[in-house]
Amino acid sequence: MTQVGEGHETAADEAGPVLTFGAPAAGEVLAERYQLEEHVNNDSAGRQVWRGIDVILRRPVAVVLRHPGGDSATEMLQAAVAASRVIHPNLAGVYDAIDEEERAYVVREWVDGESLRDLVGAEGPLDPARAITIARSVADALTAVHATGMIHGNVHPGSTLIADDNRVVLADARADEADSTELDVRAVGGILYFALTGHWPHAEVGRSALTDANRDSAGNPAAPRQIRAGIPAYLDDLTMDLLDRRVVAPASDALTAELGRLDAAAEDEEYEDVGPLRFVQGTASSNEPIRSAPKILVGVGALIIIAIIGLVFGIRAIGETSNNNSSSGVTGTTPTNAPAGGNNSSAPLPAPEKIALSGSMVRLVDAPPGDRVDAAEAKLTVDGDADTGWSTQTFNASKFGGLKDGMGILINLGQARSLSEVRVLTSAPGATMDVRTGPGDPGDSSNGDKQLLEQFTSLSDEKPEGGAGTKWYFTGFDPNQKYQYVLVFLTALPKSDEGPGYKVSVNEIELYGY
Structure with missing residues (x-):
């Protein structure tokens, strides 16, 4: 299997070992054997993952480091030692586990590819x-x-x-x-x-x-x-x-x-x-599905309820037919979309659909003080073309140079709708963004934008953080509430790839709902 790092074997010897302590650094050699080459990312527990080289066997490795070591790293090291005893093509091989007290690290197989997290983040949901x-x-x-x-x-x-x-x-x-x-x-x-x-x-x-x-x-x-x-x-x-x-x-x-x-x-x-699910516990000889007691009870209960409802409605139908026939000779009808039994909030929602957006439904929101010179580009965020979009101006600091709270795109759906998700495509990773909703649009002006930001609230209670990708998925809409106004709002910008400063483009915004 081809992996990142092949072809770099000689690089491990060129500069000689660099033995340091504390924060890891590219070029450092751990345990006189594993040279760190590149900090790849942090795992779900906050540990650093590095691509490295085993300078003795001349093979690429992944090094997972945590600080400090000692007692706090016991579980990680014990799990690594246990995992090293299991050989399987779908398990990353574990080569070493070392505790240096100041830090601890596990050396495992380097896999040339990407995590499922990054794959779905880049390509969206899989088939x-x-x-x-x-x-x-x-x-x-x-x-x-x-x-x-x-x-x-x-x-x-x-x-x-x-x-x-x-x-x-x-x-x-x-x-x-x-x-x-x-x-x-x-x-x-x-x-x-x-x-x-x-x-x-x-x-x-x-x-x-x-x-x-x-x-x-x-x-x-x-x-x-x-x-x-x-x-x-x-x-x-x-x-x-x-x-x-x-x-x-x-x-x-x-x-x-x-x-x-x-x-x-x-x-x-x-x-x-494919038929029903067939979980066979402990043996492959039985073809009978194992079903849990809760599911059986739910199924039996549902059948009883259906039978009772059928009996009640049958009796009612007979009575209503008798009454109607005796009074007018015409059989009464009930609309097919009338709720049977009151509140239907527990009924499954249909699959969300993409909502058609047009340029007339969006406008720029430029937190004061703002010159609003980019207003004409707002429509490009909903034109269906991922290569066009609204670009911010270049600022000398990430948070809009300290001049304003942020900028964004306001979407007016024309009527209140049930929503499930907002998807946003940006030109570069590293922006900080959230989605907000509010009661209305105070007006397309600097003063209107000021009022809007005071009235709108974020879908999430957590403070927005920078994203590592260019595809964003925002949920959190209340299924029992409808929304007409949605604001996609930037509060920090990534470094510009066009030169010094900070800027980003919002290339596409999509809304999904019912």
């Missing part, structure tokens, strides 16, 4: 067939881990790596006392959910936090089919069952077998013929 393949590989890796009595504890889009040769590799085990094989298996449901929707069904905080799932008023994540059309029903059911603590989770080998069956169906494009 069902690819999502199944990735989940199956992760489940297979967990089967190997669990067979040894170990727990992985860190199944996450950031630790799920997609190699350039399409091999799926699960890396960076990090189990603690709170983890279990069940949580590992349920995390595969999270991987499926993220791959299918671009959202993570578990709450996260921090700079690297994934986009949260669309949620109902009770805080439950919406099913993938409610977010995106074209997801097969069986895959939707499997994903939500894995996330639902009321449903008994299968063993990892049973989940691997089920995903293998679905993977084969995906290859043959026989999505509608």
